[in-house]
Amino acid sequence: MSTETVATRPTLDTARLKAWLPKYGVYAAIVLLVVYNIFFTPYFATWSNLRIQLIQVAPIVIVALGMALVIGTEGIDLSVGSVMALAAAFIPLYLGYGVVAAIIVALLAGVAVGFINGVLVAKVGLQPIVATLALFVGGRGLAVVISEGKLVDIRNSDFLYLGSGDLLGIPVLVWIAAALVLVVGFVVRRTVFGRRLLAIGGNRPAAELAGLPVKRVLIMVYVVCAVLASIAGLLSVARIQSSDASSVGLLIELSAITAVVVGGTPLTGGKVRVLGTVAGAMLMQLVIATMIKHNLQPSTTEMVQAVIILIAVYVARERKTR
Amino acid sequence: MALLEVADVSKIFPGVRALDSVSFTLQPGEVHALVGENGAGKSTLIKVLTGVYQPDGGELRYQDQPAQFGTPMDAQRAGISTIYQEVNLVPLMTVAQNLFLGREPRNSFGMIDRGRMDREAREVLAGYGVTTDVRRQLGTLALGAQQMVALARAVMIDAKVVIMDEPTSSLEPREVQTLFGVIRDLHAKGIGIIYVSHRLDELYEICDAVTILRDGKLVHTGKLAELERIKLVSLMLGRDMAEVRREGATAFSGEGTGDESAAPVLRVRELNSRHKLHDVTFDVRPGEVVGLGGLLGAGRSETIKAIGGAYHLDSGEIEVDGKELKKPTPVRAVKAGIAVQPEDRKAEGIVPGLSVRENIALAVLPRVSRGGFVSDSKIDEIVDRYMKRLRIKASSPDQAVGDLSGGNQQKVLLARLLATDPKVLLLDEPTRGIDVGAKAEVQSLIDELAGEGLGVVLVSSDAEELVEGSDRVVVLRDGVVVGTLTGTEVTTEDLMSTIATEAHREH
C-alpha cells in the first residue's frame, strides 16, 4: 500500500486564511491598530507616547522571549512572575556589595529556579504546568519572606540607570530588551542549542532516537527562561525605583503566554517565533493603550484580553487528526 | 445464517485505498483468524466493523440486517465488542469499576451498590480464572489478567461478536492457555470471534476459519484447517508458490559484498527482553547486509531498537567494532557508530516542522559548529553532499520535511543517519510507504553503502526485498532466532518455510 503524502494544497480561501492568520495576523492587527490610532487618538503619534509604550512593554517582551523558548519545547513556565519577585527581593539585599554583585545574585536566583523546574520536567518527568506550579506558588512567597514583606526604595543611581536612563535618546531598558531579542533570535537560529530545542519540541521521540541530549537541553531551556525572567525582574525594580516582591511581575506569566500565543508560536511546540512574540507583546500593549486613551476602563481591557487569548489559541490550535 | 457479513467494502484515505472491495463473513460460534502484514488493511477493516470509520463503498450486514454504525458506541450497543492490543480500560479505576462502568448495579436510592458490584465482579471473573481482589486498581494487574477483565466486560454486555487484536502479544504461555479456554467457552455459547494474530501456532490451535488481506485486498478466505502453513505465509507475504521468481524485481544487485573472513562490525549476543526477545544472537560483518526475517511481532523492530539503545533490555551484549556498548542509550549508540532508521518514520524519524537542512544536520550539530554556534557553510557542505547523493527532491534545503513526499522524507532520514558516519546501519522497513522510484533508489543505496564497508541490518516485510537485499537472513519468531539462511538458502521459499515451521512448545 502506498502512503504517499500529497502536499495539501489549500484551495479554499478559508484554508489559506487559516494558514496565514496565525503567522501574520498579529502584524496585520498591529498595522490596523496603529492606523486607527494615528487618525482617531490624539497625541498618539508622538515620541513621548512611543517611549512610554516601549518602556512598559520591555519587561513583558523579555519574559515572553523565555516563555517562547519553553513553549517551543511543548512546555510552559508558570513560575516567571515568581522569579521576577525573587530577583526583585535580592536586589536591595545585595546592592550594598555593588551593582554587579546584586545583578549576579538576582540572576543566580533565576538559574536556581530554572534548574529546579528543568529537573522536575526532564528528569522526574512531570508535566511542565505541574512542575512550574510549585515554584509559582512558593517562589513569590519566598521572595516576600526574603524581603520581609517590605517595599524598599532603591537609590543607587548606577542601578537606576538601567531602568530610567537614556542612551542615544532611547531608554536603556529598551536597548536591553532589543539586545535580548537579538540574542534569543540568534540562539534559536544559529546555535546547536536552538536547533536541538526545536527538534525536541517538534518530535521528541525522534530527537531521542537521533541521539540528542534531550534532558540536558530541556533543563537548559527552563534555566534560560528563568534567567530572562530575573532580568525582567531587576529591570522592573530599576524602573519603578523600588522593590516590592509582592507586586513585581504579578500575572506576567499570563501576559507572556498571551504574547507568545498571539505572536503565532503554537502551544504544541517545534516552532519559536521570536519576532512574532515581540509583535504579540506590542499588540497587547497597543490594545491596552488604545482602550485607555479612549477612556475605557482597565476592567474592559482585561475582558478584551481574555477574548484575544481565546481567539489566538483557537486559531493556532492544531487539528487533531484522529 | 451469518452473524456478521461484509460485502465489497472499500475505504479510501487521501492517496491510499486502504480497503479495496473486501468481503468477509463471520458465522456464529466461529473463531475467525484475520491475518496480513502491516498495512494490509486489517485494522482498517476492524475500524469499519466497529464504527470508527464509515466505509466508502460496500455493505455491512449484522444478524442478516443491513447495519450502519456511526460510532464505536453504536457498534458496542449492537453487540460488537473489541479488545484492543493496548487494553482499553481505565487503569486507575478498580477491577470491579472497570467491569461495570456505565452499568453499575444501583440500590433503591439510585446510588451505586458497591458491595453487590464487587461481589458480582468476583463471581464473573472467577469464571475467567482471575481471582484477584476486585477492589485493586486495574493497572496493577498483570496484562493477561487485564485482558481477561476486558474480555469479561465485553461478554457481560451481551457481545455477539468479539474482536481480539493481538490478544496474546504480552501474555505468558500459561495465560495464553487460560485465554484459549475462555475463547472455547465463547465459541460454545455461539459468540463469533475475530482473532487477529501473527502467531501461526496459535491460529492453528484456536481458529476455525481464516481471512487473509494484503495491500487492502482480500487474497484468501476459507477453512483454516484446509490451508497449509507455508501457503498461509506465502499468501500473507505476497508470493504465490507457483509463481516463477522473476530475477531482479528489486534494485538490489544480488551480489554478496560481505567479507567472510573479516571480524564482525556488530556482534549481538543473547539479547533478552521480557516477553519480546529471547537470546537473540547474530553477527554482522563489514560490507554485509543481514536481513531480519519473520512476521509482524516476531521481535524484529524490538531487536533493532534495542541495539540502538531505545528499547529496554533485561540482559545481553552488544559490540561495535570490537568495543562493547555498555548500557545502551541512543546517545551512546550514536557515538559508538550505530545508526537506526525507525519503522515509524513520522512518529520517530523526521521532525516534520523543521527544514530538510535542519533534519539532515540534526544528529551532527556538534561537528558542524564551533563553540555552540552552527556553521552554515559546514552544514551546507553536508546537506549538499547528501541531497545530491541520495537525490533528495525538495524545492530547497529550507523546505519543511513534512511537506515532502514519503520517499523524500525517508531519504532525508537516511541522510541524517549517514551524516553521523556510522559503522552499522539498522534499517527498519526502509521502503515502506514510498513510491516505486524512490524504493529502487533506496535499495541500490543500501547495496552501495554495504559496498563501502558498512554493516547493514535490514528489516522488511516484503519477502522479495529482504531476500534480494540480504547476504544472510536471520529468522525470528516470537522473539527467538529460529534459523539463519545463508548462501543459496537465501530464497523466499526457504524464508517462508522457516517462518512457517511449527514451534515446538516450550515452557
Next chain:
Amino acid sequence: MTMTNISGPETPAIVAEDVRKAERTDRIVGTVQRQGALAVLIVVLVIALASFPNFRSFDNAATILVAAAPPMLIALGMTFVIITGGIDLSVGSLYVLGGVLAAWASQYGILAAFLLPLAVCGAIGLANGLLIAYTRMAPFIVTLAALLGARGLMRAISSEGSNTYLVQSDALRKLGNGSFLDIGYQVWLVAALVVIGMVVLARTRFGSSIYAVGGSEDAASLMGVPVRRTKVWVYVLSGLLAGLAGAINAAKLGSGVTVLGTGMELDAIAAVVIGGTLLTGGAGTIAGTIAGVLLLGVIQNLINQVGNLNSNWQQVISGTFLALVVVAQTYLVRLRRVT
C-alpha cells in the same frame, strides 16, 4: 510456583505468588497515596496541640473551620476538575466575583444574593467547560482567560474595584456570622455540600464517569462514558462552588471585597494535590482534599500564632509541599505500575 485453581473448565488461575506480593505492595503504596495528607495533618495537629497553648481551644478550632469554609468549597470543585485531568485557574476570580455579586444582590433579599453569583459563575464555568470539551483547547489556557475575564467583569461592576458593596440583607449577614452549636453556619453548609460531593463522586454513575474520563479519555469513550458532557459538568460545578464560596465569604465579611482572591486557585490546587489527587487525573478523593485544606488552614493558623513569623511562609510551605507531593506521587504511581 503455586497456582490457585478456583473454578472454570481448563482455566488455571492467573493469580500466583508473585502477584500476591505485588498486591501487597500495591495496597501499601495506595494507602500512602490516599492517606498521606491525613497522616501529616495528624502529626501537625499533635505538635501544635503540644506546643501552642492558644491552639488548644474550641474557639480556635471553630476559627480554623470558618476560615477554611470558602477554600474548602473551591477545593471541592477543583477536586472534580482535577480528577477529570483538567485544571480550573478561574476559581479565584470567580470567588471574588461571586462575593461582589452577592453583596450587590443582597438588596433584593438573601435568595437573590445566592442566585445571582451562582448563575453568573455557573455560566462562566459552563463557557469554560464547553470550550474545553468541544474545541479541545487546553484547560489551563481557557481557564486562564476566564480568570482575566471574570476579574474584568468583577471590576467593571465595582467601579474598577473601588466600590465595595455592603451586604444589605440581615438574613445574609446572620448566616455569615451566626452559629449552630458554636460552629458557624457556613461550616455546616460546607460540610453538607462536601458530604453530597463525596456521595456523588463515590456512589453515582456521574462520579464513575469523572474517574473514567481522567483515567483514560479514549477508553472512557469506548466504554460508553459521555466524555464531553462529563467535562462540561465538572467546570460548571467548579464555577458554581467558587461563586457560592464568594457569597458565603461576603456574608461573613458583610461586604463584597474586591481585593481578595488572587492565588485562591493555587491554594485550592495545592490542597487538592496534597490530598492525594493526581494532577494527571483519574484518581483522588474528597476526603484527601479535606485533609489538604485543613492542613493548609492549620499551618496558616499556626503561622498567625507565631506572631513574628511572616505570613508569606504559608506560600513557601504550600509550594514546597506541592513539589514534594507531586514528585512523591510520580514515583508512587511508577512503583505501582512496575508490579
